[in-house]
Amino acid sequence: MDYLIKPFPNEELLHVLGRIEHEILLTAENEALRSRLQVYEGPGALIGASEAMTRLRRLIARVAPTQSTILVRGDSGTGKELIARALHEQSGRSSHPLVRVNCGAIPETLLESELFGHVKGAFTGATERRTGRIELAGDGTLFLDEMGDLPASLQVKLLRVLQEREYDPVGSSQTRPVRARIIAATNRDLEKAIEKGSFREDLYYRLNVVTIQAPPLRDHLEDLEELVRHFTLRISAREGLPEKSPSHGFLDALRKWHWPGNVRELENTIESALILGEGEHFEVQDLPSYIRTREPSGTLPPSQASPETSIPESATLEEVEKRMLMKALDECGGNQSEAARRLGITRRTLAYRREKYGI
Numbered sequence: 001m002d003y004l005i006k007p008f009p010n011e012e013l014l015h016v017l018g019r020i021e022h023e024i025l026l027t028a029e030n031e032a033l034r035s036r037l038q039v040y041e042g043p044g045a046l047i048g049a050s051e052a053m054t055r056l057r058r059l060i061a062r063v064a065p066t067q068s069t070i071l072v073r074g075d076s077g078t079g080k081e082l083i084a085r086a087l088h089e090q091s092g093r094s095s096h097p098l099v100r101v102n103c104g105a106i107p108e109t110l111l112e113s114e115l116f117g118h119v120k121g122a123f124t125g126a127t128e129r130r131t132g133r134i135e136l137a138g139d140g141t142l143f144l145d146e147m148g149d150l151p152a153s154l155q156v157k158l159l160r161v162l163q164e165r166e167y168d169p170v171g172s173s174q175t176r177p178v179r180a181r182i183i184a185a186t187n188r189d190l191e192k193a194i195e196k197g198s199f200r201e202d203l204y205y206r207l208n209v210v211t212i213q214a215p216p217l218r219d220h221l222e223d224l225e226e227l228v229r230h231f232t233l234r235i236s237a238r239e240g241l242p243e244k245s246p247s248h249g250f251l252d253a254l255r256k257w258h259w260p261g262n263v264r265e266l267e268n269t270i271e272s273a274l275i276l277g278e279g280e281h282f283e284v285q286d287l288p289s290y291i292r293t294r295e296p297s298g299t300l301p302p303s304q305a306s307p308e309t310s311i312p313e314s315a316t317l318e319e320v321e322k323r324m325l326m327k328a329l330d331e332c333g334g335n336q337s338e339a340a341r342r343l344g345i346t347r348r349t350l351a352y353r354r355e356k357y358g359i
């Protein structure tokens, strides 16, 4: 942890030891907080007692134990992944795996062998057999996330999975059965995608057996206060920061915002208020100016740009890219289509980079 150069005075040794002791204590404290976090963070906990959330929970309880394919729809950040987890946990398959495939983020060429696996020698570079995610899911749940971004070539193959409940691993003609329950999620307007010809109608009908609609946050603002409490608790435990309660003005401002990025945007807002706010409570000034002034997002004046968006000279290209992605997502309230448009890349590329950088 440190070093001394001989000869050294005893006070220097004591000073170094004192600092090390302090560091060890901090680490222990941090670990204690982390273990507390695990208690708070039950997987798939959907927060909210509003009518919309109650209805959602009731619907989940009802369809989870069935074998039906379920399509979860809703805007970005509305909790589709949480819903998929809740469905899995209440399905009677919870002792089996829940395997997620991000259909929008895996490059098209890899997606097929990712899903179906491949045999040894199936293509150049396939030096080993690979187990696909359908097989990994076994008797559990296969969660096809960002389903609306599935490339056309794979839509046909997935149709077979849903219709015949079978598939062939890449490079093999040994048909294998699909035992997993399938849940798909998308924030795309699939009907429009069908009209445009980018999504197959037959696949749509196979998917659209039972649909669960995740409500946008502006339709259940009654839950806002509880969500704020939930995220405050979670983030303060994670960061080892004291918990804070929101002032009336703070909650009022939140209630007036239209939340284009939904619960994820709220979560990010609380995180930034907790980390940057200096007071004992959450105050209006802890909020970004676009929320405070209720203007549409994305118009931060330069003087208010957060310090982490300025680029140090030593930054690598990857760091710069990561910062730009985070900034764009932040300013669009987590709305990925909008952020991609602003960055001049496709939504697919954005999703791929997000996965890569763990954003």
Ligand SMILES: Nc1ncnc2c1ncn2[C@@H]1O[C@H](COP(=O)(O)OP(=O)(O)OP(=O)(O)O)[C@@H](O)[C@H]1O
Binding pocket: 045, 046, 047, 048, 074, 075, 076, 077, 078, 079, 080, 081, 082, 083, 186, 187, 214, 230, 263, 264, 267, 336
């Ligand atoms: N009702 C809720 N209670 C608690 N947390 C929630 C709720 N809804 C969403 N969240 C949180 O908001 C964040 C976004 O949720 P999630 O990833 O499930 O959204 P999504 O609909 O899949 O978004 P995207 O379309 O962008 O992938 C997560 O951190 C999730 O835990």
Ligand SMILES: [Mg+2]
Binding pocket: 080, 081, 145
């Ligand atoms: Mg999602």
